[in-house]
Amino acid sequence: MCHSDKTRKMAEREKPMALVLYGRKDSINVQKVLWLLTELGTEFDVIEKGGAFGGLEDEDFKAMSPFGRVPVLRDGDFTLPESNAILRYLAQTQPGGDAFYPNDPQTRAKIDSWMDFGSMSLYPDFMKTFSMVVRTPPKERKMNVLAMSTRRVQMECLKIGQALGDKPWIMGESITLADIATGVYMYRFWSLPVITRQRQGRVESWTARLTERPAYQQVVATDYRHMFPSAAAHH
Known part of the structure; x- marks a missing residue:
């Protein structure tokens, strides 16, 4: 083996392994991570798990x-x-991640609080709304439950609007994990059929700014009609 071949093989062995993300691309929690990876331009692979792909009960997945x-x-x-x-x-x-999660304890704490808000307050009511529209045949939808969960999502959105004020992003002039952890729900919420929403100017403008970002367009603002049951897809 010539010296150049040895050098190349050594370099290949030393090259760090690519990041691998396990999850289906239409899962909203997976989309959060895909969005950040795409914003950062990080190389990664996706192995689809969950939903129609299954695999969540595999022993190797449970170990992870x-x-x-x-x-x-x-x-x-x-x-x-x-x-x-x-x-x-x-x-x-x-590389570049500190722009989304600045290395300042107080800033990070505030970002963390918005991430918790997204998961603990916004996500449950959003999923009730989304599931009632997308995963439930029209004849089985409970419209009173749907109306209540939609109102609750909008109440949570009001809190985002108050935090935004006249700023472009939740934390100020730059997008952070606070926007990613909450903004991931906005495309689907504001595009869902069936439900009636009240106008929320600040949140809608923020959603428009999110949607202008190429990473958001590529990962989050994607067609989800395949998730409807066949009976509901044409209503």
Whole structure:
């Protein structure tokens, strides 16, 4: 073997393993992570798990995710479940990540609070609304439940609007994980059929700014009609 071949093979062995994300691309929690990875221009692979892809009960997947949910990130020998934890890890380990999660304890604490708000307050009511429209045949929809969950999502959106004020992003002049962890729900919420929404100028303008971002267009603002049951898809 010539010297150049040896050098090339050594370089290949030393090259860090690509990040691998496990999860289906239409899962909103997976989209959170895909969005940040795309914003950062990070190289990664996706292995689709969950939903029609199955695999959540496989022993190798359970070893990576004791919670049995997607997404899961693998970085070499290190694996990490839970979307918000993955967002923070990527922001602290990938080039450019500090712009989304600045290295200041107070700023990070405020971003963390918005990430918790997204998962604990916004997500449950959004999923009630989304599931009632997208995953429920029209004749089985409980319109009173749907109206209530929609109102609750809009109440949570009011809090985002108050935080935005006249700023372009939740934390100020730059987009951060606070926007990613909450903004990931906005495309689907504002585009859902069937439901009646009240106008919310600040949040709608913020959603428009999100939608202008190429990474958001590529990962989040995607067609989800395939998720409707066949009976509901034409209503």
